[in-house]
Amino acid sequence: MTILETAEFGPVARPAEATPWRNRSTSTLTSIGLASVLPVVLAFLIAMHFAMPGATALVAVFVPLQLIAAGTAATFVGGRRGIPDAILTVFVLVLVLLVAVVLGSVLLNLIRKGIHALSIQFLFYDSTYVTSATSLDYGGVFHAIIGTLIVVGIAALVTIPLGIGVGVFLTETRSPMRGPVRFITQSMTGLPSIVSGLFIYAFFVLSGFSKQVGWLASAALLLLMLPTVARLSEEVLKLVPQDLRSAAMALGAPRNKAFFQVILPAARSGIITAILLGLARIVGETAPLLMTTIPGDATNYKPFSGLMSTLPTYIYKWVSAGSEIAVQRAWGAALVLLILVGIIFTLARIFGKQKF
Amino acid sequence: MLVDGDKITRVDLFASKSRRGDRVFFGFAKAAAYFAFSLVFLVFIFLSWRSASTFKEQGFSFVTGSTWDQATNTFQIMPMLVGSLVLVVLALIVAVPSSIAVAYFIEFMAPARIARWATNVVDLLAALPSIVIALWGAFVFTPVAASWGRLLNQYFGSIPFFKNEVDNYYRSPFIGGWILAIMMIPIITSVSREVISRVDKELVNASYALGATRFSAMRRVILPTARGGILGGILLGIGRGLGETIAILYTINLIFHVNIVRILENRGGAVAPMIASYYGEAESKAISALLAAGVVLFGATLIVNMFATYIVQRSEKKMAS
Numbered sequence: 001m002t003i004l005e006t007a008e009f010g011p012v013a014r015p016a017e018a019t020p021w022r023n024r025s026t027s028t029l030t031s032i033g034l035a036s037v038l039p040v041v042l043a044f045l046i047a048m049h050f051a052m053p054g055a056t057a058l059v060a061v062f063v064p065l066q067l068i069a070a071g072t073a074a075t076f077v078g079g080r081r082g083i084p085d086a087i088l089t090v091f092v093l094v095l096v097l098l099v100a101v102v103l104g105s106v107l108l109n110l111i112r113k114g115i116h117a118l119s120i121q122f123l124f125y126d127s128t129y130v131t132s133a134t135s136l137d138y139g140g141v142f143h144a145i146i147g148t149l150i151v152v153g154i155a156a157l158v159t160i161p162l163g164i165g166v167g168v169f170l171t172e173t174r175s176p177m178r179g180p181v182r183f184i185t186q187s188m189t190g191l192p193s194i195v196s197g198l199f200i201y202a203f204f205v206l207s208g209f210s211k212q213v214g215w216l217a218s219a220a221l222l223l224l225m226l227p228t229v230a231r232l233s234e235e236v237l238k239l240v241p242q243d244l245r246s247a248a249m250a251l252g253a254p255r256n257k258a259f260f261q262v263i264l265p266a267a268r269s270g271i272i273t274a275i276l277l278g279l280a281r282i283v284g285e286t287a288p289l290l291m292t293t294i295p296g297d298a299t300n301y302k303p304f305s306g307l308m309s310t311l312p313t314y315i316y317k318w319v320s321a322g323s324e325i326a327v328q329r330a331w332g333a334a335l336v337l338l339i340l341v342g343i344i345f346t347l348a349r350i351f352g353k354q355k356f
Numbered sequence: 357m358l359v360d361g362d363k364i365t366r367v368d369l370f371a372s373k374s375r376r377g378d379r380v381f382f383g384f385a386k387a388a389a390y391f392a393f394s395l396v397f398l399v400f401i402f403l404s405w406r407s408a409s410t411f412k413e414q415g416f417s418f419v420t421g422s423t424w425d426q427a428t429n430t431f432q433i434m435p436m437l438v439g440s441l442v443l444v445v446l447a448l449i450v451a452v453p454s455s456i457a458v459a460y461f462i463e464f465m466a467p468a469r470i471a472r473w474a475t476n477v478v479d480l481l482a483a484l485p486s487i488v489i490a491l492w493g494a495f496v497f498t499p500v501a502a503s504w505g506r507l508l509n510q511y512f513g514s515i516p517f518f519k520n521e522v523d524n525y526y527r528s529p530f531i532g533g534w535i536l537a538i539m540m541i542p543i544i545t546s547v548s549r550e551v552i553s554r555v556d557k558e559l560v561n562a563s564y565a566l567g568a569t570r571f572s573a574m575r576r577v578i579l580p581t582a583r584g585g586i587l588g589g590i591l592l593g594i595g596r597g598l599g600e601t602i603a604i605l606y607t608i609n610l611i612f613h614v615n616i617v618r619i620l621e622n623r624g625g626a627v628a629p630m631i632a633s634y635y636g637e638a639e640s641k642a643i644s645a646l647l648a649a650g651v652v653l654f655g656a657t658l659i660v661n662m663f664a665t666y667i668v669q670r671s672e673k674k675m676a677s
Contacts, residue, residue, distance in 0.1 A: 055500065056507060084571035092465065095457035096474070102538055103481050106492045113495075165388025173382060181389045183665060188396050190592060190661035191654070192599025194628045198650040199399045201635075202406050206643065223399070226392055256381035284485020287601035287632050312487045316602070319491070327495070334488050345483050349476070 028077045035073035035086075039065040066090050110335055117332025127297040127309075132321035141333045143299040144314035147214065148340070150303050151293075151310055152283055154218035155225055160275055162222075163229025170230075171237040172259065182234070188227040196223040197288030205292070212294050214303035217310070220288035229278040236270030237263065269351045276348035283344065284337055286312035311337045400654060407648035410641075418648060424612045426638070431645035435614045437652070439529065439625025442616055443604065444597045446533025447540055452590060454537070455544035460574065463552045464560075475549070482542030490603040493535045498607060501531040505620045520620040529615070529624040532608035539600050540593035547592060547668065551585025552578060554675045584671030591664030595657045598628070605629035627653045 043065050047057035070090050074082030122140035130139035166185060170178050200220040204210045240263050248258035264271070289310050295317050296307025309317075315333045318326040411418060414431055421432030458478065462471045502525040509525070512518045555578050563573045579586075608624035610633060615623045631646050631653070638646055 053503065055504065078569065081569055081572075085569040088571045088574060089465075091453070092457040092461050095454045096461045099454055099458055099481075099541060100477065103477055105496065106484065106489065109492055109496045110488065161384075162388045162391065165385045166392050168382075168385040169389035173385065175386070175389075177389070177393070181393045183662070183669075184396055185392050186665045186669075187658060187661040188392070190595035190599065190657055190664070191396075191399075192601070192628055192657050194599065194601045194631050195399065195403075195650050195654045195657075198631060198635075198647060199403055202643075202647055203402060206406070223395060226395070230392055254375065254378050256377045259381065280483045284487055286485070286487040286490075287628070290632060291635060312485065312602075315487050315491065319494070319606075330491060334491050337485055338488060341483055341485060345480060 031073040031076045035066075035069040039069045063090070063094055066094075107338075110331070110338055113328070113331040114335025114338075117328045118335055122332055123336070126299045127314075130297060132318070132323040132326040134325070136325060136328060136332075139329075141311065141314055141329075141336055143297065144295075144309045144311045144333060145336065146299055146301065147293075147308050147310040148283065148312075148337075150301070151214050151217045151289070151308065152221065152279065154215055154303055155221040155282060156275070156279060158218070159222050159225045159229055159278065163226055163274070163278065164233050164271065166226075166230035167233030167237050168259065170234045172255070172263075185227045185230045188223075189231065191223060191227070193220075193224055193285050194287040194291075196220045197291035199223070200288070201291045211305075212292055213305055214293060214300070214308035216292040217289050217308065218303070220292050221282040221285060224285060224288070225278040225282045228281050229274050232274030232277060233267075233271055236267045236274060239270065240266045273348050273352040276344050276351065280341055280344045280348065283340060284312055286316060289313050290316060311340070396658070400651070400658075403647050403651045403654065407644050407651055410645045410648040414645070414648075418645075419652065422612055422614055424634075426642050429641050431642065431648075432612075433627065433630070433645075433649050433652070435612050436610070436625040436627045436630045436649070438614050438616060439608075439610075440598055440627050442529050442619065443532050443536050443608075443624070443626055444594055446529060446619065447536035447597055448590070448594070450534060450537035451540040451544055451593060455541050455589070455593075456548055456586065458541070458545045459549040459552050460578075462549055464570075464578075478542050478545050478549075481538075482546065486539065486600060486603045489535065489538060490606040493531070493538075493603055494606040497535065498526055498531055501534055502526050502528075505530050509620055516617050518620055519618055521618075522621050522623075524622045525620060527607060527609040527622045527624070529608060529619045532604050532624055532626070533619070535603050535607050536597045536600060539603060540597050543596055544586075544589045544593040547589025548582065548586045551582040551589070551671060551675070554585075554672075555581045581675075582671075584667055584674070588664045588668035588671065591660050591667065595661045595664065598653065598657050598660065600626075601628040601632050605632055 039062060043057060043062035046052075046061050047054075052061070067087060067090050070086035071083045074086035078085070117136055119136075119140075121137070123145070124142050125138070125140040126143035127139045127141075166181065169175065170182055197220045200216050200223075201212075204216055204219070205212055210216060244262055244266055245258060248262040249255075253261070289312055293308045293310065293313060295309040295313040297309070298307070300306040300308055311333050315330045315337070318330040318333070410431060413429070414421075417432055419432075419437060420434055421430070422435045423430045423432050425431075458474065462474050462478075466474060505520070505525040505528060508518045509520045513520070559581070560573055560577055563577045568576070604626050608626070608629075609622045610625050610630050611623040612625070613623060615621065615625070627649055631649055635643065635646050
């Protein structure tokens with residue numbers, strides 16, 4: 001006699017209102033709704049009553065309340081096992097909120113404080129004859145923008161071919177050195193920027209080879225940009241289908257022509273993204289520029305002589321000057337820098353979206 | 357002639373000119389690769405060579421003493437090393453849960469559109485220049501965090517960590533730790549998101565089918581599978597944190613006095629900002645000592661990063677197979 005034949009195991013009647021696809025009953029929905037509304041309202045009322053500052057209210061009142069509410073709701077819905085689930089959900093959402101608030105605060109403050117200083121004249125005048133007491137109607141960041149463009153431009157001009165070259169070495173050759181090269185360049189991604197500045201300073205300035213001029217900053221930035229470009233261009237070149245290479249070979253193309261006429265165009269958008277991400281990494285670097293250049297106030301187009309000011313060192317300089325107007329100048333320059341980064345970032349997104 | 361009897365020889369396939377082209381092309385690639393490869397060693401060896409005199413004169417006390425005095429030529433950086441570690445630990449306490457939470461949110465909780473948006477936000481946070489974070493930290497965040505510190509001291513002052521006898525809550529390691537956490541979050545998040553997204557979705561769904569809750573799936577399936585990658589991401593974050601200069605320089609006081617416990621007092625330290633703030637007025641001996649500090653910093657970050665790279669690469673390989 002099998003179990004199925006026993007008396008109490010007759011045919012199971014299908015419940016009349018069975019809707020297994022609707023996995024949320026009314027009571028579930030009610031408890032979820034209550035658990036999401038009640039803590040917010042309660043926390044708000046308590047915070048208002050005791051006049052607490054926002055962050056304290058959030059951590060000391062809202063989070064515990066929300067945890068209790070979510071836990072209770074979860075016991076209603078899924079029994080005791082629901083409690084850790086509810087706690088996980090609440091913590092994840094609170095932490096995500098924290099990150100969002102931080103980023104929002106950075107951007108909002110930057111725009112709010114930077115917009116004061118920003119004007120046409122701020123963008124197109126340099127800071128000759130400007131002191132920390134000069135009103136914001138005079139002087140600007142033109143020299144720093146030019147400096148940043150020169151310094152970053154030279155770094156990019158040298159780094160891009162080198163970085164792509166490393167990518168080619170890693171994807172197109174069968175050299176036994178590929179492993180070590182990949183490993184070392186990848187660990188170099190974490191080279192502290194201050195060390196790169198220190199190295200260039202010691203190598204060129206301390207040895208008396210050169211003064212602190214623009215191209216030294218480019219050299220320091222090269223050390224920081226090269227690993228990023230190399231690693232990303234390797235990733236991109238790896239994505240180009242092997243068939244394309246074989247097809248080019250089969251047509252009789254030598255490998256360098258196959259690379260320049262087939263593989264590189266196929267990987268174009270990815271390579272551009274790699275370059276842009278490398279640029280985003282270095283455009284706001286401050287520490288190496290502090291060590292390798294001396295910020296000036298006049299516009300200087302020459303990377304091999306004279307004082308070279310860049311946006312980050314401009315900010316540093318005016319923050320050090322200390323007066324209120326000087327700090328406003330720094331915020332203005334920071335906004336300009338952010339806009340620059342934003343442009344690079346958006347371009348990277350646009351190119352990154354294109355498919356091969 | 358292309359065909360020589362039955363054999364097609366390699367020589368015939370390529371015209372001589374293009375072979376030269378190939379040689380130049382691959383020669384350049386090889387040169388670039390070896391250049392990138394040797395840079396690390398060049399930096400390390402050169403800095404060590406220039407700072408050898410400091411290591412010789414100060415001996416082991418360079419990393420165990422706490423005096424920095426140009427007048428007597430005593431250069432010891434222990435408070436800065438300890439300060440760096442304290443900052444990194446504080447930052448990790450905030451950054452690790454936040455990063456894993458954001459990664460989990462993006463991969464498993466958020467609807468597709470919000471997930472894409474959140475990914476972009478994290479990337480944007482990674483692209484923010486440190487000088488911008490530094491400005492924000494010094495002028496916007498410091499007063500807020502100082503008030504948090506005051507509250508912590510008020511209610512939990514009996515715990516040694518929250519003791520404060522100087523009654524100044526500005527420029528403390530507590531604030532620096534928060535700032536460092538903000539710099540670390542994007543890195544740890546993007547690496548963990550990458551790894552979590554590679555966890556086999558069928559495995560997760562299977563665990564749900566077996567009655568797993570979100571929590572148990574997270575603890576028993578997702579975290580064990582993604583552990584290696586997340587650890588690698590955390591190490592990369594530590595590397596970034598150790599090297600962070602300007603944001604820390606703007607938010608903490610660098611004091612040559614070891615301070616591990618009193619994180620709310622305005623006495624802290626970190627190697628990278630110390631180099632940036634002292635090199636300006638340093639004389640030749642002090643410069644050599646700063647280079648030595650750079651060597652120590654570089655060595656530490658290099659070890660952390662190599663370890664991280666190794667772990668990430670290994671976990672990627674494991675997941676691919």
